[in-house]
Amino acid sequence: MTPTHSGCDWCPYGRQRMAHGDGHAVEVNPALRSDVPGVDHCLQEAMAIPGAVGASIVDYTTGFPVATTGAAPNDDHEAAAAGTADVVQAANSRSLFVSAIPHDLLEDLIITTAGGYHLLRPVQTDFDSRLVLYVWLDRVLGNLAVARHRMQKLADDLVAT
Amino acid sequence: MSPSKTVAPGRLLAQVAGERQTGALVVRGHPGGAVYVLEGRVIYAESPAAPGVGELLTASGRLAGRTWQNALDRGTATARVGRMLVEHGHLTQGELELCVLGATYDAAYFALAPQDAPADFLGGATHWLGPVVHIDPAAVTREVRRRAKMLDDIFPDPRVDTEVVTPITRPPRERITLTAPQWELLVHADGQRTPADLAFLLGKAGFATIQELRRLAAAGLLDLPGVRDKAPEFVRLPRSRGTAVDANRPQLRPDNSPTVPVVSGVRPAAPDPPAPTALTEETSANGTVYRPPRLARRKPGAKLPKELAGDAPPHTGTDEVLLKRIRTALRALR
Numbered sequence: 001m002t003p004t005h006s007g008c009d010w011c012p013y014g015r016q017r018m019a020h021g022d023g024h025a026v027e028v029n030p031a032l033r034s035d036v037p038g039v040d041h042c043l044q045e046a047m048a049i050p051g052a053v054g055a056s057i058v059d060y061t062t063g064f065p066v067a068t069t070g071a072a073p074n075d076d077h078e079a080a081a082a083g084t085a086d087v088v089q090a091a092n093s094r095s096l097f098v099s100a101i102p103h104d105l106l107e108d109l110i111i112t113t114a115g116g117y118h119l120l121r122p123v124q125t126d127f128d129s130r131l132v133l134y135v136w137l138d139r140v141l142g143n144l145a146v147a148r149h150r151m152q153k154l155a156d157d158l159v160a161t
Numbered sequence: 162m163s164p165s166k167t168v169a170p171g172r173l174l175a176q177v178a179g180e181r182q183t184g185a186l187v188v189r190g191h192p193g194g195a196v197y198v199l200e201g202r203v204i205y206a207e208s209p210a211a212p213g214v215g216e217l218l219t220a221s222g223r224l225a226g227r228t229w230q231n232a233l234d235r236g237t238a239t240a241r242v243g244r245m246l247v248e249h250g251h252l253t254q255g256e257l258e259l260c261v262l263g264a265t266y267d268a269a270y271f272a273l274a275p276q277d278a279p280a281d282f283l284g285g286a287t288h289w290l291g292p293v294v295h296i297d298p299a300a301v302t303r304e305v306r307r308r309a310k311m312l313d314d315i316f317p318d319p320r321v322d323t324e325v326v327t328p329i330t331r332p333p334r335e336r337i338t339l340t341a342p343q344w345e346l347l348v349h350a351d352g353q354r355t356p357a358d359l360a361f362l363l364g365k366a367g368f369a370t371i372q373e374l375r376r377l378a379a380a381g382l383l384d385l386p387g388v389r390d391k392a393p394e395f396v397r398l399p400r401s402r403g404t405a406v407d408a409n410r411p412q413l414r415p416d417n418s419p420t421v422p423v424v425s426g427v428r429p430a431a432p433d434p435p436a437p438t439a440l441t442e443e444t445s446a447n448g449t450v451y452r453p454p455r456l457a458r459r460k461p462g463a464k465l466p467k468e469l470a471g472d473a474p475p476h477t478g479t480d481e482v483l484l485k486r487i488r489t490a491l492r493a494l495r
Contacts, residue, residue, distance in 0.1 A: 038254035061369050066262050126223035128365045158255035
């Protein structure tokens with residue numbers, strides 16, 4: 001596996017951009033392209049979280065589900081996305097919850113119901129977007145700690161270089 | 162290519178999608194835009210009111226302008242710009258897809274929102290970005306309608322979306338609350354930039370920009386050209402002096418004693434103020450000419466009526482009290 005993206009002769013960052021801080025390199029072999037986590041891949045992985053019933057990526061300024069998979073509460077992904085947007089906006093706009101420490105940011109939101117867990121984790125992109133990853137877990141089959149850990153990795157991998 | 166005709170762009174999109182066509186739906190008018198369709202699926206949209214993928218990625222600093230330009234130079238001819246950026250490690254597939262999805266829905270709103278606009282379908286046209294996402298056209302038109310309703314629920318005045326953004330200079334309330342995007346918009350609104358200018362400048366989605374602007378307008382923080390005239394007059398202008406005098410007032414003749422409030426006792430034409438003893442009779446003495454606005458004001462140097470004043474101090478000269486009052490007034494002004 002080539003440690004740098006040798007195919008790129010024009011990028012101004014040169015070769016070091018592909019190396020992570022700890023020195024290991026990212027695979028760029030086109031044959032392994034399916035492993036690159038695109039949006040669909042990310043949602044597939046979210047559905048692989050134990051107990052996952054449905055997952056989506058929601059734009060929380062418009063309340064629109066950019067991508068969805070599996071089930072949604074009341075079988076309505078769009079209504080669920082609109083509700084998701086309200087919850088995230090409420091948590092974000094009332095700075096009470098996120099201003100305890102300077103530069104403290106919303107990490108995730110967990111809503112528990114008798115039948116399930118609803119987990120929301122903002123996806124931080126460098127370009128302008130306001131997205132959250134939403135996963136609906138079955139209460140009995142799901143494990144909150146495992147799901148949070150997996151979602152953190154998914155949200156990071158989606159945008160990390 | 163069919164001739165340009167005025168249709169509902171959304172209906173034309175549904176038609177070409179039903180026929181599984183490939184090409185570009187070009188909507189003219191203001192702001193207009195284009196929706197790119199590949200075999201009946203929407204792959205991209207662009208509009209002059211919505212920053213595209215390149216603007217979003219470079220304005221945020223995610224990609225250097227040079228990187229983007231190089232990708233354009235090399236990938237445009239083969240319509241592989243998006244794939245090249247991912248293959249060369251400048252973006253992850255996830256980032257590219259999310260960025261394209263966001264930009265597509267954003268531009269589609271501006272292109273498809275008009276109920277009727279001149280629109281053409283250019284069969285066979287492709288976009289240089291290349292197919293990155295494939296969206297169901299019905300989902301796009303449904304979302305466009307939902308967004309239009311969302312804006313009208315906030316503040317039903319579409320002029321906010323296109324007019325030059327002018328923040329009001331004095332907020333209408335003691336306390337206002339702004340979100341971070343609203344602050345950014347107000348700071349950059351210089352009275353010349355349109356919402357589209359601000360979206361491109363800040364690298365924000367065009368719809369998100371007008372959504373925040375409508376919220377600002379609803380909060381009364383934007384100066385809208387038409388609304389400005391209808392707004393109540395908050396600042397009361399001083400009345401021009403010429404009209405303040407009662408037109409029916411009697412003519413003042415030089416031999417008249419001064420009508421009521423005599424502030425200055427040194428008016429040369431005025432006769433001597435009546436003697437202090439005659440003060441209680443003042444009404445009959447000089448009130449014959451001008452009655453209505455009589456104010457109970459003492460003349461300079463006048464004494465209180467006997468029944469109110471005890472032992473009055475001796476008369477100290479007409480102007481002394483006046484001068485003291487002027488001095489006090491001047492001090493208060495300082």
